[in-house]
Amino acid sequence: MPAADVKVIFFDVFGTVVDWRSSLTRLLQEFGREEEIRADWPAFLAAWKAGYRPAMDAVISGARPYFNLDEMYLERMNQVLDEFGLERLSETQKRKILHLWLKIDPWPDAVEGLTRLAKKYVLVTLSNGSFAWLTAIAKHGRLPFDAILTAENAEVYKPHPRAYLTAIRLMGMEKTPERCMLTACHNYDLAAARSHGMKTAFLPRKEYGPDQEADQAPESDWDVVANELIGVAEAMGC
């Protein structure tokens, strides 16, 4: 079995465990119907989400002090609303839209895959989301994580080293990082984890939709390469 000594499995969450795009597309369309607001919601979502990587990189480079993902998505929403004819939303409506992130659903394989893995391993999130959002998303999806950790615990974003090293330290694994594994659908995340001594598990996801081409194949010899989280569970002997 690959990674036989692993004790703690960390999980990237957005994309890897939860299907944010399908969930938010549906939730935004429901919001539009309820509030009688017409907009190109999929295009709005794409523009909204496009603020993610630049904001992360600005924090990682030190160009901006740390601010959490809730604040980032509120800021970015305000930047793109007028592009979609949504500049007249009330503050209450903006809050409602922001908090749709708390209701995103897991991929269909996630609960079974994690439940099987939880019998043998300690399962912990390692996401760029805020601590409170991740707690809410895990509870909403009934995801059997044993603990929540995010970039907010290190006040920086992945792939900055401190995001991984803080998680390893809080799990008491500083002297044995090779007994930690990161499971993710993004090659860059696994490359960073490996550089800190962690094991790695890759699974491809179509988080950006059926036409996604990035991250559909492993870009290195990751310790586990599997389909969906059930495949990761099987590879890990669960």
Added chain:
Amino acid sequence: MPAADVKVIFFDVFGTVVDWRSSLTRLLQEFGREEEIRADWPAFLAAWKAGYRPAMDAVISGARPYFNLDEMYLERMNQVLDEFGLERLSETQKRKILHLWLKIDPWPDAVEGLTRLAKKYVLVTLSNGSFAWLTAIAKHGRLPFDAILTAENAEVYKPHPRAYLTAIRLMGMEKTPERCMLTACHNYDLAAARSHGMKTAFLPRKEYGPDQEADQAPESDWDVVANELIGVAEAMGC
């Protein structure tokens, strides 16, 4: 209902949720039988645990830099071993004893009380234990916490303000601390929580055994006073 607007319930863990003394007494006696080592295990446990408050206070006062509870209990064990004729334990045996903390059991009412509360509230630990230990203890006891937070996330110990303020901030409740409640069997912990705007729930426990006199009654008008965690659940409408 008291504290009707509460969203997040924090829990002290040692004493409040888990019965460390009965569990460790039994586990130490089992260890002694397996390793054929005779000792007055209840007295050893009392001396071992007696290092707790002085070490916490040294960190809170700044006399010592933060070190986590695992390290504290290892250090304290080494200080008291010879008093109990245990100075010849091997390093492996010492590790085994230290890690008995990971196998302590919840009080009989804990799983039911928490399970009922989890249907309506977000449940989060707020313990002086290390993050890794609390994760392990929650998993061992099948305690349905939604997230683990401990003093280690603030690198200081309760009742230092930063321990509470960090937990409130990580749960995204900085602007509404009154929507957080601390549940604890120690009056001092609740007094600190209240001073930061949190709601409070008290339940008496006999964590030090049947003769315990401290903390058997509320020392202030806490928002909830109940028997066991099932009583807290009932008081909170669950």
